[in-house]
Amino acid sequence: MRLAYLSEHPALAPAVAAAQSAAFAHQLPDWSQAQALAELRTHTGTRTIPTTLLALDGERWLGTVSLLENDHDRIRDYSPWLATLVVRDDMRGRGIGTALVRRCVEDARALGIVTLYLYCVLSLVDYYARLGWTVVARVHVVAVASGDDVFVMAFDCSAQRHGIDPA
Template identity: 30%
Template sequence: MSNKPTLTLLKHYPEHIPEIAKWHFQEWGELFPEKSEADFASDLAATLNDGTVPLSWVLMLDEQVVGTASILLDDMQTNRDLSPWLANIYLAPAARGKGLGKWLVQQVMLQAQQLGLTKLYLFTEDKPEFYQQFGWQPLKQERYEGTLVTIMYWHN
């Protein structure tokens, strides 16, 4: 990496919402069959806050948006009793394999602590081991939109 990555609130880069919505729709659209790419964009627009959940961040590298992360009040049609959620952990394909995912998750966990959040949830299709290295614990598995997912929690 020629430059250090930075984490910046999405509210400072709203012009990137269409591109990010396309990434998220391509990555997770099958888990949200009722949502269109435009719905993903409006969900992102709802996170243009500062200091209050829901929040989204962009991972910048060499002045390019290469990743995203969010903390949302809810992230599933089920498990509405659990909140808030770490969500939208996404790296553009060219940014993968460089340790940026670990950096991104750690930075957002720090942001959560600074916001006074004592517990977070997430769900993952295939990466529970990735999150366990940061202290996340499996809560349960369930079939969600036809896909087996692991719901995990973290508390500080």
């Protein structure tokens, strides 16, 4: 497995958009595959905001994560965001998500970001907590189809965590 930027593999954007929109359909029912693809097409740089990272096996994508300025119109008190972490169903449990999260944190640190945020549902809080993220808020987001609250989590990019040395 190797990590690369979507901007270096633009032909994979439609497949990634399909996976992202499907993975988050229960939370964001109005976010279409076409919207996801349009957003991904703006991720033209490397180690910048916005950008999308890919985990690849040859030219096959295994997982993806994005670094965004804003991730939800109803949660504007926090920025920037680690967003849309998706690992193919057949590739889960192999550390791909963890590698993508760590690389996204490294990129954020290189950009001078002190605190990086994400939001997730309750069932994912423990996963991110094991990676060093801390819950900072519980937010009711009406647009979330499940009707559940989401949890905003923060990562201190300036601290040494899980083998990532501070810049």
